[in-house]
Amino acid sequence: MLHRRHFLKMGTLGVSSLPFLSMASRKQPAGNKPIVISTWNEGIAANKAAWEILGKGGRALDAVEAGVRVTEDSINCCVGLGANPDRDGHVTLDASIMDEHGNCGSVAFLERIKHPISVARRVMEKTPHVMLVGEGAQRFAVAEGFPLEADKLSADAEASYKEWLKKSEYKPVVNIENTGHGPFAPARLSNGDLNHDTIGMVALDAAGNFGGSCTTSGMGFKMRGRLGDSPIIGAGLFVDNEVGAATSSGLGEEVIKVCGTHLVVELMRQGYSPEKACKLAVERIVKRNKGNVKDIQVGFLAINKAGEYGAFAIQKGFTYAVCTGENKNEMVASKYFI
């Protein structure tokens, strides 16, 4: 890896003289603005809702909130109240949001509230805090007018939970999509299994400002009270308006240990393309695990200030949706380490 001091010295030679930069930028798609990208297949519908705002010159923050609300709404999906419960049978939700000014809000271990992303936004805008959890987060949500939903599992989640209870084996394996269901398998497979539980979205608006959101039910059958990366600023989501924005999906514990999305954004600040920055962050996780990552999936997704985007994952199967226009919303398979 290029040493930062060396990089700064080379900076005076001009960006085009850096081989890693010119190679990376050749591989990158041309810059776009506005643009919204988000994780997994659910990203297509979410991007569509985000584009309704971005396409009219709206703010990235509004777009990323509206986008992932679509996913939170879909009852048999991976995210929101229709998702798999913790091992005690309750769905607990985590979400975070960040704007172009570096403001951020998050909620975690939130129960019975349909739109944790909007509660996270209220935490950001209406409290002096960044993060609210559990009962306090729920109380705040209710006081803000969010309805308290029934403590009831969706039909698919209930079936999956009953199946899981047969062995009650606590072995979280997340997002390893080598299930023979093709590269763009749905979140909830036909056998009821859940492929992934999160949507992360980052957007650059027409004014050149970023916004980011991330919302999840965490990992199915997790220990009660467990939090992953998604509600943690700098782990599951990070936005720096001078540089870019990044989000992640996968085994949150691994993302937290390297401050994953903050790392990706800082690598972009050093001049790396979004894809290369995501790759280096993945390699940091691989190195920390001494190469033993066959049971771990993590994928990062990023946009830089020029509207270039990229992703990288540990394993094959990480996919994301890219939207740069009303009729330009498509799935891309991420490059991967293994």
Ligand code: SD4
């Ligand atoms: C977590 N990162 O709670 C989330 C899980 C995930 O698709 O991404 N699932 O660790």
